[in-house]
Amino acid sequence: MTLLSVAQMNSQNDIEANFDVIESLLQQSKAQGAELIVFPENFVCFAAGKQRETAAQFEAIQARLEQLAHRYQIWIVAGTLPCPFRPDGSVIQDGRVRTVSLCISPEGTEARYDKIHLFDVQVGDAVGGYQESKFFEPGDQVVVAKTPFGNIGLMVCYDLRFPELALSLRQQGADILTAPAAFTYTTGQLHWQLLLQARAIDSQCYVLGAAQQGWHGEQRQTWGHAGIADSRGQLLQSIDTDGYGLISSEFELEAQNKLRLAMPLMQHRKIITY
Numbered sequence: 001m002t003l004l005s006v007a008q009m010n011s012q013n014d015i016e017a018n019f020d021v022i023e024s025l026l027q028q029s030k031a032q033g034a035e036l037i038v039f040p041e042n043f044v045c046f047a048a049g050k051q052r053e054t055a056a057q058f059e060a061i062q063a064r065l066e067q068l069a070h071r072y073q074i075w076i077v078a079g080t081l082p083c084p085f086r087p088d089g090s091v092i093q094d095g096r097v098r099t100v101s102l103c104i105s106p107e108g109t110e111a112r113y114d115k116i117h118l119f120d121v122q123v124g125d126a127v128g129g130y131q132e133s134k135f136f137e138p139g140d141q142v143v144v145a146k147t148p149f150g151n152i153g154l155m156v157c158y159d160l161r162f163p164e165l166a167l168s169l170r171q172q173g174a175d176i177l178t179a180p181a182a183f184t185y186t187t188g189q190l191h192w193q194l195l196l197q198a199r200a201i202d203s204q205c206y207v208l209g210a211a212q213q214g215w216h217g218e219q220r221q222t223w224g225h226a227g228i229a230d231s232r233g234q235l236l237q238s239i240d241t242d243g244y245g246l247i248s249s250e251f252e253l254e255a256q257n258k259l260r261l262a263m264p265l266m267q268h269r270k271i272i273t274y
Helices: 015-032 051-055 058-072 157-161 163-171 185-203 253-262
Strands: 002-009 036-038 075-083 098-105 108-114 120-122 129-131 144-147 150-154 176-178 206-209 211-216 220-223 227-229 235-238 245-251
Touching: 002 015, 002 206, 002 227, 015 036, 015 058, 015 245, 051 058, 051 075, 058 075, 058 098, 058 108, 098 144, 098 150, 108 144, 108 150, 150 163, 157 185, 163 185, 176 185, 185 206, 185 220, 185 227, 185 235, 227 245, 235 245
Parallel strands: 002 036, 002 211, 036 075, 150 176, 176 206
Antiparallel strands: 002 245, 075 098, 098 108, 120 129, 144 150, 206 227, 211 220, 227 235
């Protein structure tokens, strides 16, 4: 049995203030006996237009998070960070950055996932429209990180809307899916909880949805409601309060494997055109 934690934050543009909250949540998680904590998208800095500035500090922030993972002897899924270079080290030349989610063990970084699906949509909130592709370059690699308590399939926010990604992660051995997010208030209210549960049902994985909540500046409002869904699609825990918080749930790999054997969805799938 493994205890897994999911964080909710209201990150702003002050990196040091955000790190104070990060460390407080790490302390709470460790005190509960958790082996993993998942942070939300933009958890170190949430500031429109500052992606490149924050990306210039990527390696320093990564090292700081590695130190925290080592100090607290806990695995961290480091929400998302803007990064100015690709996994192969090549620098992005057009001024854009990548949205990167790191899986960090107490010994160091174990995996890096670059967000594949970019949020280019019209929402109808105070911001109106979002065009992530203007500022971010998409990734193109599906990533599963191996841990002592199960394999983690890394996803980010808008990725939740694409069941093919969740299924691909399951096919590559994922037991747990992580979804750091900053859902808009409008779309989150409609779909956030449903998407966590739907991807859990599709993949028969635990889904850990870390979330931003509240106002970030004068226009951007996020939905929050960080949640954990089990491999049957049941919502085990969610945060219904404002601001930052923490939820934790027990994960048992053997029980999940029994459920998959009883309903072998992957073996029954037919890759055909309907």
